Amino acid sequence: MSALIYNDITTQGLALLAKAQTGTEIVYTKIILGDGHLKEGQKPRDMTHVINGKVEIPVTKVVTTGAGTAVVGGVFNNDDLQQGFYYRELGLFALDPDEGEILYSYGNAGDNAEWIPPAGGPTVIEKKIDVIAIIGQATNVSAYVRTEIYATKEELDEVRDIAEAAHDNADMAISIAQQAQQDASAAVAAVNSLEVEVANNKSKINILWDALFSDITGNPFQIIFNNLDGIDLISGVWNEAQARLEC
Numbered sequence: 001m002s003a004l005i006y007n008d009i010t011t012q013g014l015a016l017l018a019k020a021q022t023g024t025e026i027v028y029t030k031i032i033l034g035d036g037h038l039k040e041g042q043k044p045r046d047m048t049h050v051i052n053g054k055v056e057i058p059v060t061k062v063v064t065t066g067a068g069t070a071v072v073g074g075v076f077n078n079d080d081l082q083q084g085f086y087y088r089e090l091g092l093f094a095l096d097p098d099e100g101e102i103l104y105s106y107g108n109a110g111d112n113a114e115w116i117p118p119a120g121g122p123t124v125i126e127k128k129i130d131v132i133a134i135i136g137q138a139t140n141v142s143a144y145v146r147t148e149i150y151a152t153k154e155e156l157d158e159v160r161d162i163a164e165a166a167h168d169n170a171d172m173a174i175s176i177a178q179q180a181q182q183d184a185s186a187a188v189a190a191v192n193s194l195e196v197e198v199a200n201n202k203s204k205i206n207i208l209w210d211a212l213f214s215d216i217t218g219n220p221f222q223i224i225f226n227n228l229d230g231i232d233l234i235s236g237v238w239n240e241a242q243a244r245l246e247c
Contacts, residue, residue: 004090008105016104025141028092029059087109224243
């Protein structure tokens with residue numbers, strides 16, 4: 001990791017900071033990583049841009065600390081990096097209402113720069129870049145966040161976990177719905193079966209009702225007494241015309 005041994009708020013940054021103490025909003029716009037060397041006598045305070053920028057990082061985080069500073073951060077990875085470079089420069093940019101976009105603070109690691117390999121190699125680099133920015137007593141501090149900003153690995157992991165949980169819940173809901181459908185089909189089949197049984201019993205009840213409480217004009221029974229062959233009549237009367245036994 002690069003150690004920024006030369007690091008300071010710039011003259012432009014100090015001017016914006018002074019305006020911020022009277023209510024001007026500090027809006028951080030981007031972070032640029034570069035590999036440029038400071039020339040002899042060149043100071044971070046005098047810088048107006050990075051010397052040789054390599055990667056531009058959108059600002060995704062601004063957190064005020066309550067101690068006159070803010071943590072301004074973004075995320076960088078080497079997925080799209082065509083050429084490797086030494087991460088030596090770190091520039092934080094902000095919007096000045098009078099000057100436009102300015103270099104707010106600048107840091108340089110000198111010979112302690114870190115090598116960032118290009119994409120496609122065995123080493124995958126993902127860095128959270130946090131810059132400690134001086135904001136003094138400013139109370140209105142924010143960031144210009146681009147709409148196409150990408151998420152951090154932690155944020156993606158969180159979204160993935162939520163999606164997986166939602167997927168599991170959806171599978172469970174589908175399983176419950178399928179079981180409910182099976183139960184409903186079984187209930188419909190049971191109702192149909194019950195309706196058939198009720199119809200059958202109703203027919204039998206009607207026959208019994210006619211036999212007990214209605215004037216009998218026909219034979220309500222399934223046994224037909226066309227004759228009394230093999231039958232010893234103990235009581236009642238055999239109605240030969242109606243082929244029945246009568247009490």
